[in-house]
Amino acid sequence: MAKNPLGSQWKTLDRDLNRISQLEMATAYVSRPMIGVGISFVFILIAAFAATIWFGGSEGTLIVAAAAAFGAYMAINIGANDVANNMGPAVGANALSMGGAIAIAAVCESAGALLAGGDVVSTISKGIIDTKAVEDGQVFMWAMMAALVSAALWVNLATFVGAPVSTTHSVVGGVMGAGIAAAGLSAVNWPTMGTIAASWVISPVLGGVIAAAFLAFIKHNIIYRDDKIAAARVWVPVLVGIMAGVFATYLAMKGLKRIIKIDLQTALLIGLALGVLTYFITRPMIHRQSIGLENRNKSLKVLFGIPLVFSAALLSFAHGANDVANAVGPLAAIVHASEFGDFSSKVAIPMWVMVIGAFGISFGLFLFGPKLIRMVGSQITKLNAMRAYCVALSAAITVIVASWLGLPVSSTHIAVGGIFGVGFYREWHMERRLKRAPAPVPAAKAIAPIERSRRKLVRRSHFMTIVAAWVITVPAAAFMSGIIFTILYAIAN
Known part of the structure; x- marks a missing residue:
């Protein structure tokens, strides 16, 4: 029987079309990261153009435009790196999808920056540099420019390697390095730097201890009870009330500075009142929600889901209100020095600077945030809603x-x-339970020491990478800032 030449041609055509489609898919996969870079570049140019229009043809417009471009670049990096810490746990616990987390964070971060963002920021980042040591306005502007550029570059590098770092500490390092390059070591307020260095250890340890204490409380009072649902009906409203009270206090102190200034005692009273009110509101809701749930741990996750989403949103709002102002502080300082020809220890942040910060964070989060959100939410340790x-x-x-x-x-x-x-x-609790097990583990089921070390619940590689990034953030940003300041000042003069 003779072969059909037409059929052979169709097969050849199908193979060729398949190759073309695979090539198109490969091209789209390779070019996808470039789309984010392109959009970011356009946003940076728009920020620079807007600053040029705002200042018109006045002296120093070029410096302000360059600072606005670097401020937009810094804001994009904040969105790519810093916001992951607020949304990562909720995404890792499957309380939020990645798209939902990005949408909530973008709205809440922008709202926090624009509605409650600090209207005054310390231009020298919490008194790190003595203003008397840098009396020349031009030197001060170039120092702030170097701090902004170095902080943005460092956060970008940290995001690339998958390490969540502090943008505020990056700015601190940048200001310190530029100050040393401009006026020597005596310009640095070393006691303040010592306090900041102490916070590298105190803040994560304190956060870890408090988180572990609440998890131990939940395990002892809910998870290990015979009737988990009945225990949850008693304790979940209490825990939600505590969360509401704490976040009310947090927002009253840190998130509403621009609207009204509240001292710690007043904020605690506000938190106590809202916490008690939330308890009485959520108690019947939790009871209705728990009806029909099976008596197992998986059912408990349902009861913690909604509070977790609200906590992520509130953390993002407070972050937008606080850290954005710190990040665009050097830009605000440059704008102030360019307008008035001098500098001050504190300056007002123009609204257009806050807009750059708010929109930059949203773009950075949308375009580059998922990588760090996944890492924080699921790659350090496995999280569920309760954790x-x-x-x-x-x-x-x-x-x-x-x-x-x-x-x-x-x-x-x-x-x-x-x-x-x-x-x-x-990890500690698992080892403790194994040691307390009444019956010895059969030899066939025993886990070898090497295998047990491999099954650690915290990934050691991420732990070492993150801690190393934390330790070198300030010195690395300072070193980069000193070099950048030297180059910029040499070019300007």
Whole structure:
């Protein structure tokens, strides 16, 4: 029987079309990251153009436009790195999808920055550099420019390697390095730097301890009870009330500075009132929600889901209100120095600067945020709704305690420290239960020491990477800032 030449041609055509479709898919996969870079570049150009229009043809317009471009770049990096700490636990616990987390974070971060963002920021980032040591306005502007560029580059590098770092500490390092390059070591306020260095240890440890303590409480009073649902009906409203009270205190202190200034005692009273009110509101709701649930751990996750979503949203709002102002502080300082020809220890942040910060965070989160959100939410240790609840609650409590003690802390360090605390507590608790097991483990089921070390509940590689990134953030940003300042000042003169 003769072969059909037409059929052979169709087969050849199908193979060729398949190759073309595979090539198109490969091209789309390779070019996808470039789309985010392209959109970011357009946003940076728009920010620079807007600054040029705002200042018109006045002297210093070029410097302000360049600073606005780098400020937009910094804001994009904040969205890509810092926001993951607020949304990661909720995504890792499957309380939020990635798309839902990005949408909520974008709205809440922008709202926090624009509605409650600090209207005044310390231009020298919490008194790190003595203004008397840098009296020349031009030198001061170039120092702030170097701090902004170095902080943005460092956060970008940390995001690339998958390490959540503190953007505030990056700015601190940048300001310190530029100040040393401009006026020497004597320009640095070393006691302030010592306090910040102490917070590297205190804030993550405190966040981890508080998160582990709440997880231990939940395990003892709910998870290990014979009737888990009955225990949850008693304790979940209490835990939700505590969360509401803590977040009310947190927002009153940290998130509403622009609207009204509230001292710690008043904020605690507001938190207590809202916490008690929330308890009485959620008690019947939790009872109705728990009807028909099976008596197992998986059912408990349903009861913690909604509080976890609200906590993530509130953390994002507070982050937008606080950290955005710190991040765009050098830009605000440059704008102030360009307008008035001098500098001050504190300056007002123009609304257009806050808009750049707010929109930059949203773009960075949408385009580059998922990588760090996945890492924080699921790759350090496995999170469920109860563990993620403990992390979110510990973040807010730690900030309140640190404010009471007068310690400058990083929300990044606290949130990631809480995740480590939950993971290490689970490891300790698992080993403790194995040692207390009444019957010896059969030889066939015994786990070899090497295999047991491999099954650790906290991934050691991520732990070492993150801690190393934390330790070198300030010196690395300072070193980069010093070099950048030297180059910029040499070009300008």
